[in-house]
Amino acid sequence: MRKTYSYNEAVKILGGRDHPVIAAMDKVLGGALLAGSLGLWQVLDLFDAKPDFLRLSNELISKVSAKRRGVSRHTRTQQLHAAHAVLVMTAFFEAFDEQQVPVKLTAEDRELVVRYNPWDEPLPLPSVGRSYEENLVVLARQYDLLAALLCEVVASMACWDGLNETERGRVRSAIGTAALRASERYQELLGQLAAEFPEIRFWFAVEDGRAARKALARLEDVLRETTTEVMPEVRFAELAGVYGGALRRPLVKSADVPDGVWIPSLADAYVDPRFQVVTSTDRAAAPSLLAWWDDVPVRDDLYAYLAGLLTSPEALSAPLLVLGDPGSGKSVLTEMLAARLPASDFAVVRVELRCTPVGCTLEEQIEHGLRTLLQEPVSWAEFSRATGGALPLVVLDGFDELLQATGVSQTRYLTTIAEFQQRLEDRGRPALFVVTSRLSVCAGLELPEGTQVVRLMPFDETQVRSWLEVWNAGNRPLLPETVLRYPDLASQPLLLLMLALYNAVDSSFQRDHEGLSRSQLYERLLDRFAEREVTKTGADRTEADLAEDVRYELDRLSVVALAMFNRGVQWIAEHEVTADLGELLGIGSPERLKGTRTPLSAGEMVLGRFFFMQRTEAVREDRTRLRTYEFLHATFGEYLVARFVWQRLLELRREDEARSRRKSTVDDTELYSVLSFAALTASKPVLDFLREFAERSDRGGLFDLVSRLFAARDESRGSRGGYAPVSLPDSVRDAKYSLNLVVLAVVVRGRCYSDQLGLGVDGWQRLTLFWKSRLPSSEWASVVLWLWVERDAERHFSVCLNIRVREPHAEWLMMSEPYVTLDEVALTLRDMVTPLASRYSLDVTAALIALAATRPDNCLPALALLRASDTSRGVFVSALLERLGQGGDDLSLLNILGPGYPGKPTELVEAWLRMYDRGERFEDKRPFLELIAAASNMDISHRPDLIRRARVAAADLGLVWPPSGPAPGWRGPVR
Incomplete structure (x- = not known):
């Protein structure tokens, strides 16, 4: 729980007996302040006879800056926190004094009043996760409580009995007015404090009008203004130098860059991301759900938010969780943060969790990161004691990668950090923590009270233009209007870089983009990067050999995509890819005769060669590396799945044309292996890519093949192939294969009638009910979503793909399913219920x-x-x-x-x-x-x-x- 100060605690922090102002206040209050026994009795008595209280409180706030330099960052934060607590109470009692409420205390009141003691109550601390207005609302509630407390006290006093109802109403009204006026006076005092201490502005998320600098340079500017000017030790200065080197690093390694392409540095090209922020106490924890973020405003002042959080007391008791999609820039943000923070105020330890041994405790993870950074063993206790005035900031980058590679759930990870922070603060060695993770991986993750959750947003048009302005300064121009035609790619920093690299060679993207379908763009992108990988060996090749090797490279990437698709996962382990490559492409031995490619090990080499694939790694205690892989954007995998299916279909078509006339159809074992583990309807992008492929193909010949395969689907199958990414009953595989054949038929034909599928209404009903009985509920819902079945007077019924985009849910599924299954009874009931169900749940x-x-x-x-x-x-x-x-x-x-x-x-x-x-x-x-x-x-x-x-x-x-x-x-x- 985040600790906030009471008034009594605050004035002690600001100097205790050694501070002349506090000593004077304590003397006025008869020793009650420093003794911790200050009650409402003393203050009400003070208003009656000792108005010096308000003067002394204001002077106490103004004296905070007496020693603002040469103190530690934590000490300065504590002092500002305490000054804010004093300010909150001073504003209220100044407003109360303005109302001139005639409160006269007598000896008989003392026992009644002494029970009420707001001076020991924790006072609200502004949260950087809320806007200035929201923080004022929280404070207004506090003032309402104080006013209610005063009303209760005054009503218990002896003088109350002597007032008539009109006079009592005036007293209540005056106290209520004091609560309203207190908010105004608070803002006035706050402005005075913020004038001397800039970080106060950022506690309240108040824009400071700073010139628009990027790459978090404004964060550096702000914190240098607020620095405590404590000289860092040599070790921490060296760390700062290491982090600062990241700003000069090019965006891409030279080995990955075509000749003649200029790569800007990280400092030049980095665009501050837009973001959303939620405090865990504001709503139930479910940040992995996109709907959780629907009503959260999007902000573009990341530097101001970070300046406020890192100088605020609330960050000392709970970690900051930074979420984003793959390629959204989470890791780069942590690099920029480490580079921009002044070493005099922050001792940054950036830990890449993917490199820490599996099974380590939190403290061991930090120490592993320290050993990597400093190239010598350093204990956390030693490090945190030696920071001088700098506040330790531990950045734990890649929590999702740790989970993904190990497969071990760690739902209490953030809670463990918060508990560790509490122990550190109890020992007088507080620390800040930042954790990064992918959005989808944090389902079920406990969020300790006070945790700030930040979600990095995709680039908008302004950010794309800003990034391209830097890129175009040294390369062939790529117009923003060109890349904005493909928002899925342009909105992610790494994928935007991929588009820029593709165009930088010969401007082909800029030149040809208007005539490119989405599948053609993906094909060219992947071909170009695969060609670069293939030609790195420098071996002589004919054009035919080069084309064959590029195709083979993409086939292997397609197997990776298919491995994820057929397992229903977003990432895949290296050993699973190796197994699939062996079954589908025969890659298991080092021998390969086509082209001149050097033989490669199956899983490892194919996966680590493309920067649009992200590798996640963890290390066991025995130094065994656990690796998983995924695409930076899911659409790459979906394109490759569609490509692989379509290539297998085209190959089967060629085999069918060459088959002996004595055979009714070609052997479809390989196609069955590929299409019997997941429904194609489970992915709309896969369907879209398949439709684009069909537009450039021999529709008639392909439909003839698919319809014959569909007609022979129930024949006894001699082999189901050796490929088995998951274990499924034969009946389930048969259901998925028959469904996918229907999908391919309608993709190729556009609309299929019952006679073309060789089914009557009864046969269609049996088939769809078979699908429903064997498919998981999510896949059956996708069938209902994307298959559009209509009755036809002459040809019984027709099937096509639905083009309407909508999200399936239980009610919609129940109402729409009868149209797919052609269940007459259900259709009748559905038509009866539709008028009501269209309006209500x-x-x-x-x-x-x-x-x-x-x-x-x-x-x-x-x-x-x-x-x-x-x-x-x-x-x-x-x-x-x-x-x-x-x-x-x-x-x-x-x-x-x-x-x-x-x-x-x-x-x-x-x-x-x-x-x-x-x-x-x-x-x-x-x-x-x-x-x-x-x-x-x-x-x-x-x-x-x-x-x-x-x-x-x-x-x-x-x-x-x-x-x-x-x-x-x-x-x-x-x-």
């Missing part, structure tokens, strides 16, 4: 149907079901009001409805008139009168018939319509 729809089937005198169970389903209560209230005056138990219905009656005006009046017309008067008239009052206070001017009937009924009851006030005895329904 399925739970509400079911409750409404149950309600419609019950009589008014037996509707209570159905209404209870509707109330539980309808979270907004609008439908429930309307349905209940419709049943009032219909012959049921009206009193019970009113009791279920509850007080307030939030119904529509006409519904309320009609309900009341129905009950009146049926002779309802109620022995206990309160519910009846309450309904009348609720209805009469609403506008029904558009229904003069109801107004006329209501006036007649009211006159008959001896009432006035509309009544001038609440009905007599109106206290809510009888329970």
